[in-house]
Structure formats: structure tokens, C-alpha cells
Amino acid sequence: xxxxxxxxxxxxxxxxxxxxxxxxxxVALACNIARKNKGKVYAVHVIEVKRSLPLDADLSDEASSGxxxxxxxxxxxxxxxxxxxxxxxxxxxAGHAIVDEAMERGVDLIVMGAEHKAPLGEYQMGRLTxxxxxxxxxxxxxxxxxxxx
Amino acid sequence: xxxxxxxxxxxxxGGKVGFHLAKELVEANYEVLVIEQDPEQARAxxxxxxxxxxxxxxxxxxxxxxxxTRRANMLLAVTGDDEDNMVACQVAKQLFNVxxxxxxxxxxxxxxxxxxxxxxxxxxxxxxxxxxxxxxxLPTTHHLIQLLELKGSGLELVEVRIPExxxxxxxxxxxxxxxxxxxxxxxVGNDGQPKVPSPDTIIHADDEVIAVTLHESExxxxxxxxxxxxxxxx
Numbered sequence: 001x002x003x004x005x006x007x008x009x010x011x012x013x014x015x016x017x018x019x020x021x022x023x024x025x026x027v028a029l030a031c032n033i034a035r036k037n038k039g040k041v042y043a044v045h046v047i048e049v050k051r052s053l054p055l056d057a058d059l060s061d062e063a064s065s066g067x068x069x070x071x072x073x074x075x076x077x078x079x080x081x082x083x084x085x086x087x088x089x090x091x092x093x094a095g096h097a098i099v100d101e102a103m104e105r106g107v108d109l110i111v112m113g114a115e116h117k118a119p120l121g122e123y124q125m126g127r128l129t130x131x132x133x134x135x136x137x138x139x140x141x142x143x144x145x146x147x148x149x
Numbered sequence: 150x151x152x153x154x155x156x157x158x159x160x161x162x163g164g165k166v167g168f169h170l171a172k173e174l175v176e177a178n179y180e181v182l183v184i185e186q187d188p189e190q191a192r193a194x195x196x197x198x199x200x201x202x203x204x205x206x207x208x209x210x211x212x213x214x215x216x217x218t219r220r221a222n223m224l225l226a227v228t229g230d231d232e233d234n235m236v237a238c239q240v241a242k243q244l245f246n247v248x249x250x251x252x253x254x255x256x257x258x259x260x261x262x263x264x265x266x267x268x269x270x271x272x273x274x275x276x277x278x279x280x281x282x283x284x285x286x287l288p289t290t291h292h293l294i295q296l297l298e299l300k301g302s303g304l305e306l307v308e309v310r311i312p313e314x315x316x317x318x319x320x321x322x323x324x325x326x327x328x329x330x331x332x333x334x335x336x337v338g339n340d341g342q343p344k345v346p347s348p349d350t351i352i353h354a355d356d357e358v359i360a361v362t363l364h365e366s367e368x369x370x371x372x373x374x375x376x377x378x379x380x381x382x383x
Contacts, residue, residue, distance in 0.1 A: 055180070
């Protein structure tokens with residue numbers, strides 16, 4: 001029996017981007033899958049707003065650096081011959097915003113880049129990654145970068 | 150409506166009371182934050198209501214700093230622990246200038262003390278509320294029934310049912326010596342008709358009288374309206 005391609009069903013893909021190399025690799029990966037399946041890629045950058053400020057506070061510095069990250073993601077997509085849709089969100093916690101966005105857009109897959117971080121000598125998965133893996137209704141791919149020596 | 154114009158309400162304590170309050174307030178489109186100490190409970194609320202939970206001790210100033218309590222319009226302290234509720238209100242009022250604080254009272258014996266605190270604007274006690282209902286339902290009680298507290302003035306609205314043997318039965322209102330800052334606002338007769346009383350309105354047995362009084366004058370008002378006429382000894 002021939003096995004079916006497990007990526008065939010992934011048409012709409014959400015990629016959270018924070019500007020890290022791993023998140024840019026995730027964009028490239030998502031573009032390749034979406035192109036093959038004639039799908040769409042949404043790159044989302046979330047600005048976390050402290051509770052001391054209202055959610056719609058004007059955070060121009062964060063917004064412009066967020067725009068920069070999205071431009072960077074668009075460039076990566078162009079290199080892979082694909083056009084993505086970028087979005088900037090303000091939320092209290094990035095994890096919740098990403099999962100909400102995935103549900104609202106009804107995406108088939110979230111591709112997330114993560115760095116290998118071991119602040120206490122032992123690898124710890126970030127709060128955001130943990131939340132998305134736990135709460136997202138769709139498939140989640142985690143692209144972890146190799147361990148830095 | 151922009152979110153900066155929305156009222157920001159902080160709930161300390163994510164138990165049953167806090168959870169359902171938060172749910173109602175979110176549905177009413179308020180900006181809500183629940184401060185909950187127990188990580189599991191905090192997570193359960195976040196799973197249900199979304200990103201509106203802060204894990205931490207609602208008695209600690211540093212937690213309130215994170216919560217943005219400074220811009221909160223209201224703080225509701227509804228944990229199952231009266232001391233925690235008191236401290237949460239004090240921190241919110243004294244350090245963060247929150248406009249209004251509401252404290253849940255678990256042990257009704259603490260109610261009088263909470264009312265004396267400037268940092269607690271409103272107290273809510275399920276036990277007292279149920280007691281008041283029971284008293285209201287009884288045919289004759291020898292108490293005043295407290296209906297409402299008018300915060301700020303120290304005045305309260307009370308209800309009295311005039312007993313048959315009361316000294317005021319058959320007397321006009323102007324002849325009743327009421328305590329300081331007390332006033333009869335409404336008289337509901339046997340027929341169920343409410344009347345705004347004049348000085349000449351006659352009080353009958355079984356009339357329901359709604360009066361305004363000071364908390365500390367309650368006993369004197371009860372005496373004036375409910376006690377039998379003095380026994381004459383001659």
C-alpha cells in the first residue's frame with residue numbers, strides 16, 4: 001500500500017514570526033508546502049502588551065520593529081517564489097493570540113520555529129511553544145534549530 | 150468603542166465566584182483580569198475564558214504592578230479568605246488608587262469590621278443576604294431588615310413591619326421621635342398601597358415602613374417604631 005503524503009492536506013498555514021532565524025526557516029518551510037498544495041501562508045507577528053497599558057495602546061516602536069520582521073518574512077517568501085500575507089497583532093500573550101488567529105482563519109497547520117535554549121543548563125521549551133502545542137486545534141510543526149556549540 | 154474607554158475590572162480570586170463573575174463581565178464587554186494564585190485553576194480559567202488570567206498573589210503589590218491595577222476602575226476581591234480580600238482591597242486602594250473596591254465576606258462576623266475600612270467600598274456577604282431573606286419572609290420579626298447601604302453617607306435603607314403592640318400604632322408620624330438623621334420615606338399599608346408619608350399620616354399595625362437611618366442609629370429606630378408603649382405605674 002502506498003502511503004499518502006501527510007502534507008497534502010495543508011493548504012492554509014500560519015507561521016508566527018519573531019525575527020529569529022528559526023522563525024524565518026519556518027516561513028520558508030511553510031512556503032514550500034503551500035506552493036505545492038496551492039495554498040496560503042499567513043505570517044503573524046504578535047506584540048505583547050503589558051497589562052499596565054490598554055490593549056490598543058499606541059506602541060509605535062514595537063510596531064515598527066514588528067513591521068520589520070514581517071518585511072523580513074516576505075523577503076524569505078520571495079526567495080522561495082511565494083507571496084505571503086503578513087499581519088501584526090497586539091495581545092496580552094502571544095500564545096493565545098496565535099491560537100485564536102489559527103482558529104479564526106481556520107488554518108490547517110501552524111509551523112513554528114524555536115531556538116534551542118538552555119538557560120539553566122537544561123533544555124526548556126518556551127512558554128509560547130508549549131501553549132501553542134497544547135491548545136492549537138490544527139496540526140503543529142515545530143522547527144527546532146540545531147544546538148549551538 | 151475603543152478598549153481604552155472600556156472599564157477595566159480586576160478580580161482577585163478565581164474560584165467559583167471569581168470565575169462566573171469574570172465570565173459575565175467578559176460577556177458584557179468589560180476588560181477583565183483575574184488574579185489567581187493556584188496555577189492549575191489559573192490555567193483552567195485561561196482555557197475557558199482566554200487570555201485574562203494572571204497567576205499570582207492578589208495581596209502583593211508587585212502582582213498588582215504587573216496587573217496594571219493603577220489603571221483599573223474597579224477591584225473585586227472574592228477569594229474564600231476574608232483576610233486576603235481585605236488586603237487586596239487595601240493594596241488596590243492605598244497603593245494604586247483604584248476608584249472602587251468590593252470585598253466578598255465569607256464569615257458574617259467580619260462584616261462590621263469591613264464596613265469600617267475606607268479601603269472597602271462595598272461588602273457582599275452571601276450568608277447575610279440569605280439571613281435577610283429568611284427574616285423578610287417571617288410574618289413578624291423583631292428586627293429591622295436592612296435593604297440597602299447608601300455608601301459614602303453612612304446611611305442605610307431599612308424595612309420595619311409595625312407590630313400590633315407598637316407604641317406608634319394609631320399615631321401620626323409627626324408624633325414619633327426618630328433618631329438623628331433618620332427619616333420615614335415610605336409606608337405600605339395592609340392593602341399593599343405605597344404612600345409617601347406626610348407628618349399627619351397615621352401608622353397602623355402591620356404597616357411596612359421603609360426608613361433611612363444611620364447604621365449606628367438602627368437600634369434607636371427599632372425602639373422608636375417597634376417597642377410597646379411604656380408601662381405607666383400610677
